[in-house]
């Protein structure tokens with residue numbers, strides 16, 4: 240590359256930055272204006288909603304007005320948000336306007352055209368030409384996929400063909416080109432090396448400048464209703480799906496918004512870790528939920544066992560557990576419902592009480608249910624029962640209003656409460672005190688019986704737990720009665736095991752025709768190996784219109800046995816009833832240095848499937864000692880050494896208990912030390928100690944595994960150790976107190992530098 244070329248390119252960068260600066264000024268002014276508008280609407284909204292605060296329930300007119308104001312407020316703040324995002328994008332572009340250039344020669348043209356590719360599109364100030372093409376634009380696909388020569392790329396109007404005559408890559412930092420070269424590769428290793436060599440911070444980076452071809456397939460896939468990505472640790476699964484979300488949002492602006500996409504993430508730390516990627520690409524974040532959060536909402540009042548608790552307790556699956564987590568149990572739920580349809584099984588009705596006395600008895604509810612036509616589906620029959628009960632309740636309000644308890648309670652009300660009860664009426668509206676009392680009694684009975692209404696509305700007249708208890712007893716399991724009993728016992732403590740959640744939710748949803756969310760168009764599941772088949776069946780039921788993208792690495796499975804990718808696809812395809820499934824396998828591990836990846840893959844029986852990316856670094860180290868005190872000294876030294884070099888240092892343990900112990904050991908001896916639990920949602924810098932399941936999806940500059948001795952790890956811990964090792968980007972150190980666990984295979988030992996201290 241000549242100096243002349245560099246100067247020409249730098250001159251173009253300068254011109255683009257000038258245009259960006261002008262647009263930043265305009266956008267800032269627009270943000271200011273939009274902010275003033277939002278404030279004005281907000282003020283108006285506040286004033287309007289306070290007028291009829293006490294009467295909101297009664298006055299439909301004010302409700303409509305509030306609704307309109309709310310919409311206006313939403314629009315105004317949405318508008319402000321869009322402008323703010325535009326401004327943030329411009330500021331991002333100002334720093335590094337683009338990373339690629341392609342020169343293409345379209346059929347019939349004499350001169351090639353140069354297109355520059357960056358994280359967002361930018362037009363010149365008179366809007367006549369693109370200065371930068373968004374990396375998601377159809378033509379940009381050529382940059383990621385094409386080698387020089389004739390290339391085709393998909394567009395909304397079908398396939399287009401062009402000739403790629405030049406592909407140039409840039410690194411631009413603070414508006415200055417620091418590196419630039421022409422390449423025929425898809426995206427050259429040189430830039431990738433630089434991207435991967437950087438130090439870690441608390442947030443995941445966007446990878447748009449260096450997307451690899453196989454990742455591009457995931458990102459630009461718009462046709463599959465099920466995309467299963469099986470990728471080794473650090474192969475860019477998470478990165479690819481985040482860019483995929485950005486891609487989908489860009490291509491379906493009119494029909495898809497970020498609120499219609501949900502990502503099931505492995506833990507709260509991960510949610511925070513990835514939270515900057517989409518905003519940096521100028522997009523709103525999708526919804527994020529952890530499985531625990533999702534279940535918490537569906538089992539209010541109960542403490543649902545989390546994946547972590549389950550992991551802390553028990554890693555081996557027993558046959559009952561296996562069955563309750565299988566797709567077969569969900570079929571059993573459907574069969575149970577068919578029996579209910581045929582009336583061989585009855586819904587578990589429960590008496591609805593009011594003032595501690597039965598208001599609607601279970602028998603009464605049952606008789607209403609029995610009177611419904613047999614041809615009706617169970618859910619419809621139950622709905623008809625609910626409606627009949629609500630109707631009956633309305634009649635009963637009139638009756639109850641005449642009863643003594645109402646008169647007694649009315650007598651005890653304060654003047655203020657009475658005034659509130661009168662609503663918009665005044666005493667003058669009534670022609671006699673009796674008339675007034677009658678009105679107040681009706682209002683009061685209505686108000687008090689609201690609890691009964693709510694109970695009916697929320698289906699509290701069906702005891703779903705009792706129903707599930709009964710269902711468990713019907714299962715083809717050896718100890719079905721005991722399992723059902725254990726479920727009930729737990730319930731008394733307001734607890735529920737993870738294994739029961741999917742079948743129970745499914746049973747409840749099918750009976751009550753609820754729990755279904757049709758708003759979501761895309762569901763992404765990260766770390767699918769932690770989801771049982773039963774849970775996947777449930778999620779498919781809960782999001783019936785969504786396309787699923789699920790990512791996993793069966794080597795990192797904490798609970799379920801290893802499965803071959805093709806087998807996994809077949810299973811998931813059946814579970815999710817997918818018509819256009821696609822499996823993408825990623826084998827190249829980008830995160831760690833070659834030395835670390837080579838060590839990690841040697842731990843696995845089929846590790847040769849993993850391809851290390853050639854970025855060299857230190858050989859992983861194993862420090863062995865026989866003595867407890869010496870081990871402690873070594874650990875402290877190792878931590879200090881790593882910390883002197885790197886910003887993020889993580890000590891990964893098997894569980895929370897060990898994490899706490901190590902914390903106590905290091906407390907006061909290491910600065911900036913934090914121990915994390917599953918309640919934590921932010922990732923501090925410095926030295927952190929955390930159980931491995933919380934480190935899923937995360938990465939650190941240096942990883943220290945405090946104890947890989949025989950006592951600390953068994954052969955069953957292969958997946959665990961692999962997950963631990965593969966979190967390290969640049970440095971990996973293992974320590975052992977006594978003889979090393981066989982989990983470190985002979986092949987792996989050859990790839991590690993062993994240091995023995997004071998072994999007798």
Ligand SMILES: Nc1ncnc2c1ncn2[C@@H]1O[C@H](COP(=O)(O)OP(=O)(O)OP(=O)(O)O)[C@@H](O)[C@H]1O
Nearest residue numbers: 446449450451472473474475476477478829830936
């Ligand atoms: N094409 C790429 N360009 C630059 N960096 C990349 C690329 N692909 C992956 N990386 C980097 O490699 C690391 C691992 O990526 P990511 O976390 O997406 O992998 P993963 O497959 O989800 O990993 P795991 O399953 O181990 O959590 C990240 O630092 C990511 O930025």
